[in-house]
Amino acid sequence: xxxxxxxxxxxxxxxxxxxxxxxxxxxxxxxxxxxxxxxxxxxxxxxxxxxxxxxxxxxxxxxxxxxxxxxxxxxxxxxxxxxxxxxxxxxxxxxxxxxxxxxxxxxxxxxxxxxxxxxxxxxxxxxxxxxxxxxxxxxxxxxxxxxxxxxxxxxxxxxxxxxxxxxxxxxxxxxxxxxxxxxxxxxxxxxxxxxxxxxxx
Amino acid sequence: xxxxxxxxxxxxxxxxxxxxxxxxxxxxxxxxxxxxxxxxxxxxxxxxxxxxxxxxxxxxxxxxxxxxxxxxxxxxxxxxxxxxxxxxxxxxxxxxxxxxxxxxxxxxxxxxxxxxxxxxxxxxxxxxxxxxxxxxxxxxxxxxxxxxxxxxxxxxxxxxxxxxxxxxxxxxxxxxxxxxxxxxxxxxxxxxxxxxxxxxxxxxxxxxxxxxxxxxxxxxxxxxxxxxxxxxxxxxxxxxxxxxxxxxxxxxxxxxxxxxxxxxxxxxxxxxxxxxxxxxxxxxxxxxxxxxxxxxxxxxxxxxxxxxxxxxxxxxxxxxxxxxxxxxxxxxxxxxxxxxxxxxxxxxxxxxxxxxxxxxxxxxxxxxxxxxxxxxxxxxxxxxxxxxxxxxxxxxxxxxxxxxxxxxxxxxxxxxxxxxxxxxxxxxxxxxxxxxxxxxxxxxxxxxxxxxxxxxxxxxxxxxxxxxxxxxxxxxxxxxxxxxxxxxxxxxx
Numbered sequence: 001x002x003x004x005x006x007x008x009x010x011x012x013x014x015x016x017x018x019x020x021x022x023x024x025x026x027x028x029x030x031x032x033x034x035x036x037x038x039x040x041x042x043x044x045x046x047x048x049x050x051x052x053x054x055x056x057x058x059x060x061x062x063x064x065x066x067x068x069x070x071x072x073x074x075x076x077x078x079x080x081x082x083x084x085x086x087x088x089x090x091x092x093x094x095x096x097x098x099x100x101x102x103x104x105x106x107x108x109x110x111x112x113x114x115x116x117x118x119x120x121x122x123x124x125x126x127x128x129x130x131x132x133x134x135x136x137x138x139x140x141x142x143x144x145x146x147x148x149x150x151x152x153x154x155x156x157x158x159x160x161x162x163x164x165x166x167x168x169x170x171x172x173x174x175x176x177x178x179x180x181x182x183x184x185x186x187x188x189x190x191x192x193x194x195x196x197x198x199x200x201x
Numbered sequence: 202x203x204x205x206x207x208x209x210x211x212x213x214x215x216x217x218x219x220x221x222x223x224x225x226x227x228x229x230x231x232x233x234x235x236x237x238x239x240x241x242x243x244x245x246x247x248x249x250x251x252x253x254x255x256x257x258x259x260x261x262x263x264x265x266x267x268x269x270x271x272x273x274x275x276x277x278x279x280x281x282x283x284x285x286x287x288x289x290x291x292x293x294x295x296x297x298x299x300x301x302x303x304x305x306x307x308x309x310x311x312x313x314x315x316x317x318x319x320x321x322x323x324x325x326x327x328x329x330x331x332x333x334x335x336x337x338x339x340x341x342x343x344x345x346x347x348x349x350x351x352x353x354x355x356x357x358x359x360x361x362x363x364x365x366x367x368x369x370x371x372x373x374x375x376x377x378x379x380x381x382x383x384x385x386x387x388x389x390x391x392x393x394x395x396x397x398x399x400x401x402x403x404x405x406x407x408x409x410x411x412x413x414x415x416x417x418x419x420x421x422x423x424x425x426x427x428x429x430x431x432x433x434x435x436x437x438x439x440x441x442x443x444x445x446x447x448x449x450x451x452x453x454x455x456x457x458x459x460x461x462x463x464x465x466x467x468x469x470x471x472x473x474x475x476x477x478x479x480x481x482x483x484x485x486x487x488x489x490x491x492x493x494x495x496x497x498x499x500x501x502x503x504x505x506x507x508x509x510x511x512x513x514x515x516x517x518x519x520x521x522x523x524x525x526x527x528x529x530x531x532x533x534x535x536x537x538x539x540x541x542x543x544x545x546x547x548x549x550x551x552x553x554x555x556x557x558x559x560x561x562x563x564x565x566x567x568x569x570x571x572x573x574x575x576x577x578x579x580x581x582x583x584x585x586x587x588x589x590x591x592x593x594x595x596x597x598x599x600x601x602x603x604x605x606x607x608x609x610x611x612x613x614x615x616x617x618x619x620x621x622x623x624x625x626x627x628x629x630x631x632x633x634x635x636x637x638x639x640x641x642x643x644x645x646x647x648x649x650x651x652x653x654x655x656x657x658x659x660x661x662x663x664x665x666x667x668x669x670x671x672x673x674x675x676x677x678x679x680x681x682x683x684x685x686x687x688x689x690x691x692x693x694x
Contacts, residue, residue, distance in 0.1 A: 011383065011449055014456035018387075021460045025467035032486070033414075039480050040410045046478050047410050093407045098336030100347025100405075106270035111413060111477045112554035114349055117257070117269045119642040120554055129639045154643030157260040161268045169336045180409060186484070188476035189637030190550050 048182045050088035053078045053175050057182045059126050059194050067187025078175055079137060088175070095176025098169040107160075110180070112188060118158065125174075125181040126194035133195065137174065144170040214315065222585045228293045228304045229584065234314055235290030236581055238321075239574065240673060242283035245325075247662075247669050249276035254662045257655040271332055274345075274352050275325065280566060281350060282321055287574030288431055289368060292388065294581060295438045296375050299385060305374030306367070313367040320360045324353050341405060348412075350420055351402045358403045365396040383452035387459055388434045395427040410478035417473040424566075425494065425536070426466035432532075432573045433458045433501070436525065439576065440505065443522055444512040445690035454504045461497035469494050475546045476553055484546045491544040495537030502529040517687045518583050518591040520602040520679070524576035527610060531568020539564050539617070551632040556654075557624030564617040567609075575609075578676055583687065590685035601675035608668030615661030623654035 007013055043049040048070075056073030077083070083091065099105070105114040108121050119127075129152060130136035143150045145167070147160035165173065220233045252272040255262050263272075296304055304310065327344055334340030341347070342355045353361070369392050376385045402419035406412040437455045440446040471487025505525055509516070516522040539561040543552040552558075579602070583591050595602075627645045635641020645651055 009453070011453040011456065014453055014460060015383070018456045018459040018463070022463040022467070025463055029467055029470065032482075036414065036474070036479050036483075037411060040408070040414070040478055042408050046480070047408060050407075089407065094336050096407050096409065097338070097341065097405075101334045101336050101340035101345065103270045103274065103333055103345050103347050103352070105347060105349045106274045106352075107268075109554040110409065113413060113473075113477070114554070115270070115273050116554065116556055116559060117253075117273070119639045120637055123637070124639075127639050152639070154640060154647070156643050156646050158646075159260070159264065161265050163333055166335070172336060183410060183478040185476045185478055186481050188550060188553060189632065191633065191636035192638060193636050 046184045048072065048179070049085060050092045050179055051083060051085045052182045053088050053092070053178045054082050057125065057178065058196050059123055059181065059192060060197070065187070068190060068192060069187065070182045070184055072182060076133075078178060079171065088179075091172050091175040092179045094169065094172030095174070095179075096172075098165065098173050099176060102163045102165070111183070111185060118160065120189065121177060121180070122183075122185060122189065123181050123192055123194070125178045126192070126196075128193065128195045128197075130195055136195070140174050140177075141167075141170050144173055210315070222587075224584055224587045226297045226303075227307050228296045228310075229581070231304075231307065231310055231314060232290040232292075232294035233581060233585060235286045235293065236578055238318055239283040239286035239290060240578065240676065242279045242286065242321075243571075243669060244673065246276055246279040246283060247666050249273075249279060251659075251662055251666060252276075254655075254659045258652075258659055267329070268332075271328060275328055277350060278325075278328070278352060280571075284428075284566070284570045284574060287570075287577060288428075288435065290581070291435045291574070291577045292368075292372060294577070295435075295442070296372065298442075299382060299438060300375045300379030302375060302379030304371055305378050306371055309367050310371045313364045316360065317364045320357050320364075324357050327354070328352070338405070348402070348416055351416070355403065358399070362396065362399060362403075365392075365399070369393070369396060382448070383455060384434050384437050387430065387455055391427050391430045391434065395423065395431065398422050398427065413477045414474070414479060417470060421470045421473055422467070424569075425469060426463060428570065429462050429466065429497070429532075429536075430459055432528070432570065433462070435573060435577065436501070436505065436528070439521070439525060439573075439580065440508050442580070443516045443518055443525070444508055446508045446512065450508070454500070458497050458500055458504075461493075461500060465490050465493035465496060472544050472546075472549070475549055488545050492541060494544075495533065495541050498529075498533040498537040502533050505529045516592070517690065518579055519593065519595075519599065520591060520606070520675075521576045521579040521583075523602075523606055524572050524579065527606065528568065528572035528576060531564065531572050531610075533568075535561070535564030535566070535568030535617070539621075551628040552624060555624045555627040555632065556620045557628065560617050560620035560624050563613060563620060567613040575672065579679070582676055582679060586680040586683065588687050589680040589683040590687055591680060592688070595679070599679075601671055602679065605668050605672035605675055608664055608671060610668075612661045612663075612665030612668050615664060616658050619654045619657035619661060623651050623658075626650045626654070 040047050052072060054075060054077045056076040058071040058073060059068055060071050062069040075082070099110070104121070107115050107118040109116065110121050112120060112122060130139050143152060144165050146162060148162050151159045153159055217234050220237055221230050222233070225233065249272045252263065252267060253269055253276055256269045256272065293310070331344055334344040344354055346352050346354055372392060373389050376389060398419055401415045433455055437451045441448060441451055468486055469491035471483040472491040474483035474487055506529070509522065509526065514522070543549050543557050543561065579591070583589060626648055630648055631637060631641045631645035635644055
């Protein structure tokens with residue numbers, strides 16, 4: 001080994017590189033975080049206001065963006081009752097807390113994150129498994145309150161355990177799922193044919 | 202009755218006192234306690250992993266008693282906690298050696314250990330016995346936060362932060378009292394980041410997009426940035442200690458790794474922001490920087506193999522060196538290659554939320570973190586027994602450590618490949634063709650290739666379990682009755 005190693009191989013050089021690279025990356029991350037949080041606040045184009053649960057929601061292929069995107073339609077209040085923004089927020093909040101308290105994420109995925117033992121819930125509100133918009137709310141509530149008797153196992157043998165949801169909690173979960181289905185997830189999941197697409201080809 | 206309850210802490214502390222050894226310094230006595238709990242939690246991780254694996258094959262198994270979500274949560278939480286215990290133990294182990302002085306506030310470090318261990322016990326008991334709660338804040342505070350990987354209820358989060366502050370005080374205070382080094386500087390700054398990031402996961406948000414945004418700050422910036430740098434520090438010290446590698450070379454490598462790791466890993470965070478509602482500029486940022494993430498891991502392989510080669514593979518502790526080599530290759534393959542395979546958004550659109558992630562997770566956590574902790578278990582047990590011989594010519598030719606190494610690597614690799622096949626099948630059948638509807642999901646789950654893969658995973662899970670049991674047996678017996686001393690290394694500055 002030479003007595004005078006080149007500067008680029010010295011300990012001191014790499015120490016400085018390490019500090020500058022780390023600090024630089026972190027600063028960029030902070031800037032991007034501010035931008036992302038402002039673009040994903042509730043009520044924007046990406047994450048809709050909670051009162052979107054008063055509307056019809058669909059998920060269709062968008063030619064301009066070349067990917068699937070949520071489509072907000074006419075009035076279609078959840079459980080037939082239009083809610084104010086504050087009421088909608090309370091209901092979605094109850095749903096989100098229930099989803100956390102019941103540990104749903106360790107079987108299901110939400111926005112694709114979680115466990116892989118049960119289906120993704122990102123677009124669960126729009127799933128063709130609920131047959132039609134008319135039957136959906138009743139089927140979802142019945143399933144959430146007694147998943148063992150209303151099991152939807154598709155022949156897999158995996159039955160969701162009864163987690164003892166109250167009526168209000170079950171409604172909250174449905175509201176949360178409906179609200180989540182309106183989030184613009186950059187085209188994930190791809191090729192998802194909603195319950196509406198099955199009726200109107 | 203009251204008397205016996207009051208005497209309980211004393212009794213538990215007494216049981217841990219049995220771990221003391223006259224050959225260790227104060228920090229190392231504490232380290233052995235951490236490492237011992239780490240081994241117990243490692244066994245718990247494997248046990249609950251097996252229960253979850255069985256449920257994929259036989260869904261009725263323990264239904265309504267210990268459902269999949271409970272088993273899977275305990276499986277992963279036990280892993281996160283045992284790895285942390287291993288890291289903390291390793292750092293307490295070399296703190297006095299690296300700083301040249303006694304640990305500052307060791308008494309508080311000891312108290313923190315008992316507080317943390319008691320908290321972990323209570324959290325696990327609540328997970329197993331109470332499991333879930335009503336949709337109220339109280340559930341999030343006292344039962345389960347319900348956010349994957351960091352499910353610990355909020356009270357425990359606060360306790361964890363308090364314990365981390367004590368740990369940080371021990372580390373920073375000791376270096377300030379003694380001498381600083383390159384390893385000391387990187388380690389101290391890394392611990393600030395590691396503890397600070399945990400706070401990003403400690404609040405509730407209704408907006409799930411913002412919720413998952415911060416949640417990934419904790420998860421990603423821990424395992425793909427600060428943890429990697431932490432094991433870089435542990436490896437740097439271990440290579441000097443094991444092989445007599447020169448400090449100058451080891452520290453230069455450490456700085457290179459920090460530059461590459463943080464340079465790719467911090468913005469590589471973007472690969473978790475493709476599909477959660479965040480803007481689509483994260484496609485380019487996340488795709489590009491996370492594609493660079495394997496580079497520092499290659500550097501680590503070069504580093505360890507180079508150092509081992511320069512010293513002709515002559516080491517003070519053969520099992521530890523073997524596990525360090527397993528660590529570098531496992532880290533590169535599991536975290537680097539397996540991560541890269543599905544990190545680009547074009548591919549991730551179809552692989553996100555499938556068994557691909559489980560495949561990557563198994564190999565990455567084993568390769569990057571379990572291995573280096575196991576290496577440290579061997580380093581610790583050697584000194585604990587009185588710095589005994591752990592080179593070649595062990596009784597029985599060291600069959601136990603060699604078989605444990607082989608079974609664990611074979612078992613984890615087998616699970617990884619089985620899960621990868623399942624993930625491929627899901628990407629095609631569920632994602633591409635089925636469009637991720639529930640029907641598409643179950644079509645993929647019921648497909649014969651998926652089902653076969655789950656059987657293979659279970660089989661290799663059994664191989665892994667056998668490896669862990671053998672490893673624990675070896676750790677309990679290796680060096681027992683050994684009269685030869687470990688060779689002393691001549692340190693070349």
